[in-house]
Amino acid sequence: MPLPDQSTAIGFTFNPLDRRSQQRDDEAFVERLRHDPSTRFVVFTADVPVFKAGAGRDILFSANEAAQFGEPIQAVFLGQGESERNGEGPALFALGFDKAATEAPALAAQFEPVDLRSIAMRGLVAPALLGALGQAKAMLDWHRRHRFCANCGEPSRSTSAGWRRSCDACGTQHFPRVDPVVIMLAIDGDRCLLGRQRQFAPGMYSALAGFVEPGETAEDAVCREVLEEAGVHCSGVTYFATQPWPFPSSLMIGCFARADDTEIVVDTTELEDARWFSRAEVKAMLAGTHADGLSVPKPFAIAHHLLRAFAENGAAVLRA
16 A cells, blocks of 8 residues: 655655755855855854744845854855746855854844754744755754864864865865664554653653664664564564654654564663554544543654554555
């Protein structure tokens, strides 16, 4: 049974920018875009996006507006939109500043920092811009964490329009990394396995998840993580969808798996609780009508869509 396309529904997955990756080393091209009057900038302070204060709550800054914050610590060319006229629309850059840049008395009342998770949960920007903000946050965080060469320890510098760090001391080039994470529903007929971590909102349960280890396939990681966290053996792993997860820079690989046994042994270092939920319960949790007030993640998270697919299709998701 084919599942519905979730590509425009899962948070951070819709990003229509043309990244122009083949032109990142063309400094004249990048500088021309940087100074084009149509170019816009997203501003981050300490990894938090900044809105203009006021009813419009605009998050796109012109060059003059962004200049109020001073010289950015980092700048990354995100890409270029499309124009109906010639196919080349406005460019978008991400600028990173330290926290003090937006806390100056002259600026504090004009701008409002809002963390990216809240932006996604509250739907404060269009899906296409949310994807670009996720891209920006991941890149700016990477620069913040990789200021020194991992090979020789000397300071590195941003190159290739912000998509590479180069070490002048030893010549090593460093590129952004994405951490693969599997997130999965183990299914036993008309039931699925969910868990909750201590930091979750009260009553919220979600799909189990964990990082893929070196030398491991995504399918093996699914089975290992479910066994480690809940003591349940799995097989028959089925791919669902992926989601860029900029907290700080992961790729969530959504899967279903067939449970080969059902006795749960909770790893209390990872989970506060884990249990089987019927499709009826999952439907009630999605609708906000569960008798015990239990809930699931919001629609911007891939876990929500895994659960919705299971609620609508049951064990058929394993054969999709």
